[in-house]
Structure formats: structure tokens, C-alpha cells
Amino acid sequence: MERTKQPKRRRAERYRRIIIAIGLFIVLDLIVLAATLFLSHQILEDVATVNLAGRQRMLSQRIAKTIYAAEAEQSTAQTANGTLSELKAATALFDSTLRGFTVGGGTLGVNGQELRIKALEGEAPRNILRRAAILWTPYVALIDPLTGEITPAAETIRKASEYSKINSNKLLDLMNQLTAALEENVADKTDILRLVQIVGVVLALANFAFIVFKLIGRLRAQDALVKQQQRENAQIFATIRDGLFLLHPDGMIGSQMSASLPTVIGKRVAPGDDFLSVLETLVPEKEHEAAKEYISLLFGDRVKESLVASLNPLSQLELRAADGGGDVGKEADSSASRFVSLQFSRVKGEKNEMGVRQTTHLLVTVHDVSERVRLIQAVKDAEMRAQEEIKGLLDLLELEPAVSRRFLNDTEQSLDAINDALRGAGQTRDYPSTISEIFRRVHHLKGEAAAHSLSLFETLAHRFENILSELRDRPNLKGEDLLAIPPHLEDIYSRTAKLRSLAERMTSKDAHLTQNAASGHEFGYMLEALAEKVAINQKKKVRVTADVPDFGSLPDSKATMLRDIAIQLVRNAVVHGIEATNERVISSKTESGNIHVTLKRLEADKFEFAVRDDGRGVIPDHIRESLVKSGRYSRAEADSLDERTLVMKLFEPGISTSPTVDSDAGRGVGLDVVAEKVKIMGAQIRLGSRPNIYTQFSVTFSSAA
């Protein structure tokens, strides 16, 4: 309420001077009008008085003339009554008028009607009247006898005639003077009237000029303000980076819009265009319909703006490129999707008869939010990538370090081979063969990743295969088509390197801890923990006892390799040696399998490391089955091998007696790694076993470098 009063007050203040000037103009006009009326009335009265004074001159002469006529008639003895009547009337009229002039009273007007006259004011007329009264009083006394009798005496006429001859002209002269005096009075008042009118008109004109000057000044100021506002509006519309315009209820874009609107929406658009038609070319039909309904809802006034805003289906709109010709795209990154956010604000008009302000327009702002959407997507991608890499790292750590290292090495070799194939394609230009070769290698990589449960690498290889599959099916494959491959290759390269770096850092930390163990206790604890973990995976129960007091005295190089050997042998004992709990119970064994790890000093620098379990022992027939299953030996060849040779086959790569492949066994790499380490250490390995009683691996080595 206060807010509406303020502008009204300011507006009243702004027009105060003009209102006062107009009021003054009216007052001045009224004053001039009143003065004119008043003076005119007085002048009219004075003119009547002047006329009466003029009649007095005529009456003085008529009185003298009728006296002389009566005297002449009397000398011829034929005095007429008409002459005396005329004398009587003239005398009475002169007398009543003179009395009226002197003291006020009634007389007959020049038109013969009764008239009230006021006593004359002013020194000059009063003086003339006094002198006229001195002459008139004896004169009327001499005339009265003549008018009272039918036949006046000759002497009476003669006396009147003589007096008339002496004073008639004097009386005439006085009446002339009176008339002149009265005329002068009228002239004075006329002058005053003229002066009043001139002054009034001059003041009125001055006032009018003031009003006109003020109004023109005000109009000029308003014009300047309007021009300034228009200029500022134009500058705002030209400068603002967002799309901005008013939307009419009929869907038309208003007469002004920001210059950036076509750029933001990527389409040529002009004031007066139908907004929904423009939108129809930019968004799918479903979203166009949603926009239509939403705009209709906004104009409806039935729902609160805050609620409507939360329903806005256009807050993030993906724009498709406009059909040829009309699009105004940013040249940069034209392949990228563009996203805009449309925000609507209701513009209210004047209150209607119900006292409600209805929505007349919608103020529409269009923001380009492509960068924001892209950043959100980038953050999501980065999160997904980080999650994939953490999962990849954890998967790698689940594996034995030697296994994971071998996988990463193999992967990098595969990637190098793929890159070499790409490079070689420049020479051979046999692009279909190149794609097939790369496909085989990627497929192998995928298989390896799956076998090691490395889902990240499996996924990466799978994505790579999708690209290759699409290329393989493409007719007329060209060198240009190979451009799709290096980015994917680089992705796997960089992730492999990153995971290798992380995994090595973490395993080297473990190795460091192990190596720094002051005694064999911690080495023993590590093996116990490993056995427990593998046992849980295998759903078995084991108990590890470690007697390795001299482990801490080994040089680092030997300790590291012995550690790798111990890990493989303990894992092997849990997976292959120790039976499942129910199997052990049937065999009258304890539920928990026993694994005993020992390190004995045989001589000063000679040691024997042994891992013994009380499990099922090495069963030659199981090894034969594995050899046949590996495809390297026929049934007959396997059957022909003696037990010693069979046992040695366990140390070959790819041979596993495990019926299933999991993270702990089945890939035939465990004893292969042991054999490799034994070879590097220059050690000897022996295997002792009795079915259903025990299995023992013994490694004899020298601590000397």
C-alpha cells in the first residue's frame, strides 16, 4: 500500500507548480471578470446619470421657452393651457431630477419610467448642484403661480420671464458643467476598467506562458527520460548473454528480445514469431507438448507461481540442430549437444473489476546450460571411471602379485601388438585383416580378464570389441576408419599403467612390511592370514603352524622369493591338499586341516623350507585327468607316464588339478610360479606325499647370493 502511495506523492510533487500556475490563472481571470462586471455596472449607472444631466440642460431651455411663450400669448390675450401644462411638466421633471442628484430620490427616466437615482458624490458635482439650487429655488417659486392657475396674471408671467432671461442661461451653463463633470467621471471609470483588463490579460498571458514553458520543459524531460530508457533497454537487450523476451498470451514473441536469443537457441528468430512453432523445430514432440501445456498453465493464473516453477519441464532442454538454413549455431564444437534452461516469470497487468491482477505476459529467460550439463556429465563419468578403477585395483589385489603382474604384462604386450598392427596397416593397407587381428587380440585379452575376474579389463575389452565389430561389418573399410581405434587403445594403455602403478605401490608396501619383520613370526602370521582367507573362500577349515625363526636372517632377495614360494605353496595346500570338512570327518580326521610351515638351517648358509599338510595327498590319477583335460596329452600318453614324471608335470604352466576356475586356483599358474622362483634362487624342490596322509613340498636353498 505504502509502495503505491509513494509514486502518487512524487507525481503530485512533480506537477505542483503547474497546478498552482493553472489555479492562479483561473483566479486572475475571475478577478478581471469581477472587476469588469463591477466597473461596467457603475459605468452604466453613470451613463444614465449623464443622460439625466443632459436632459436637465434641455429642460432648463424648455422651461425658459414655455415662459416666453406664455408671456407672448398673454400679450395677445390668448394664453393656451397647453403651454402652461408643458411648463409644469418640465419644471416638475427638472425639480425632481435636481433633487435626486442632490439628496437622492425618484424621477422619470429618459424612457418615461420611474427611476431611483443616488445623490451625486464628488466635490465638483456637489458644488455645481449647490450653485444650481441657488438659481433654481427662486426660479421655481416664480414659476409655481403660473402653473397653478388657468389664467395667470400678466405680472406673474412677466416676473418669471424677467428672472428667466437673467438666469436661464446661467442654469443651462451649470447643467452643462454638471454633464461634463459626470462625463469625466465616466471616462475615469472606463480608464480604470481598461487598465484592469489590460493588467489582467497581461498577467493571464504571463501565467499561460509560464504554464506552457513548464509543460514543454516537463515534456522534454520526459522525452529525454523515455529516450534514455529506450537506449538503456536496447543496450541491455544487446548485451545480455541470455535469451530474454516477453511472451504474449497468443504465443507471440514480444517486440523486444535480447540479441543473443538466436545464438542461445541456435535458430534465427525475430520479434513477432510464434514461440511454440520455433520450439517445435528444436525439441522432440513430447517436450513440445509439455511446453505448450506448461505455458497455458502459467497464463491460467489458477496455480501459484512458486508451484508452477517447480513443475517447469523446460528447465533442462536438449536442443537438436535446427533443420538447414535457419540455424544459428556456435561454430565451436558444433558436434556437441546443446542444452538450454527456460525460466518463466508472470508479468501482471492492472487490477480487473474483481480486484485481481491477471497475467498479461510471461517474461522468458533462456540460459545456455550446455557447459553445466557437460560438467555434470563429466563429473559422473569421472566418478564412474574412479569406481571402475578402484574395483579394478581391488580385483588385481585379490590376485597373487605374480599373477597380477603377469596379467598386466600380457595386457601391455597385447596392446603393443595391436598398436604394431595399426602401424603396419599403413604399409599393407589390408584393413579388414588388421581389424580381424586386433579383434582376436582384444578377444583374448577379454578372455584373460574374465578368467582372472578382472571386470574392469573385461568391460574395456568389451567396449573395444563393440567398436571393432562395427568396423569389421563396414564395407569398403578405409584407413580413415582406423581413427576410431587409437583413442580406445590409449584408454586401455593408460588404465593399465595406472593400475600397475597403484598395485605395485600397495604390494611393495606389503612386501616391505614382510621383509622388515624382525623375526619369522610376522612371516608366519602373514601365511596364517593367507591360509585363513583362502580357506574361507574354499569353505574349508585350516590351522597353520609356522616355525620359521631364521626367516629374518635371510637376505632380502632370498626372503622375497621365498615369500612368493610360501604363498603359492600354502595356497596350494589349502586348495588342493586339505579336504572339505565332511570329507575329513569321513576319513576320521579333525575338522580343521593342518598345515605346518618350517624353515630349518641345515648348514651355515643352507636352508630347507617346507610346507606340509595332512590332506588327501597327491593322487596320480588326478594329475593324469588334468593332463588330458589340458589337451596336451592323450589318454594313452597320460596313462603311460610314471608317478615321478606325473608329479613333475604339476610344475608346468597351465596344469591344474582343480575342477573349477576361481580366484584361488584352476588356471595352473601357482606351481608354475614356484618352479620359476626355485629356478631363479638356484634351489631344489622335492615333493613327498602319501595318499590320504600328507603332502610336503621341500625347497632347499643357499642364502648366499
Add this chain to the structure above:
Amino acid sequence: MNNKDINEVELRVFITAVTEYFQALAGEPAQVRSAYLGTDLSVPQSYDYTGLITISGNYRGCVYFSCRQVLLRRLLVCMGENDHSESNLLDAVGEVANTISGNARKHFGATLEISVPVTIHGPTESIRAAVRARPFVITIDWLGQAAIVMIDLERLV
């Protein structure tokens, strides 16, 4: 793929510039032979003329075009230039780099800051792999002559 890695579309921006340049000049486009990841031995030593542009802004790194002298001589002939002096040969290789720059600016907009081309005659070891461990190498063929475009670039945003 990492969203900051260079993708196929971006590689094409640089390659299209080169192939179309040769097409416009001689009516015969350059053909892509292969695309792979570069190592230390990626650029043959015999590719001894190089035009290089460095890029900053939303991207960082460099892109360069290397070829043998014979290709540049043929290029000058197509341009109607009979003076095959060293400076003209360097100008020709610089012009190819300039074309790559123009197309990149057109595609990526003003957010890309591109240096004026630098032309080099001689080994390119000193400019190799400034940003990437394995830059993208695209070998092309024009009228039987080979050349490479090396894209050693990373996206920053």
C-alpha cells in the same frame, strides 16, 4: 574413455583440415593410411620438414605435420611456384600447419589459442611427446607421398 581424452571426432578435425587442403590445391585429397599411438620411433627420420602449431586454452599441446622434401616440391608445383628454395619449402609446410590451425579454430571456437606455425627442417626429437606418453600419429598419403600428422594434445576441461 576418460572425458579429457581426445576422441575420434577431435582427431578428425585435424585430419580433415589436411586432406581437404590437398584436395583444394591439387584436386586430389590426401588419404589416411593408418592411425596409431606414437612411440619414440614413430616418426621416420626422413620426414625432415615439419610445420608445428602449439595450442593452449581448453586444450594443451601441439599438432604438427611432417613430410619429406619431395612432397613439398610437388605441393609448390601445384601452387604454381617454381622456386623450390629452402624458404619456400618451409613456407609450404607452414601453410599446411596453418590450415590445421584454421580448421581447429573454426571447430573449437575462440576458447582455443593457437600459435603461429613454426617450421622446422631437420630432426623432430626435441618436439616429440610434450604432453602425451603416446601421441596420436596419423599417416597420410598424397600422390604416392607419405606424411604424418602428430597430435600431442590433451583436453583440459
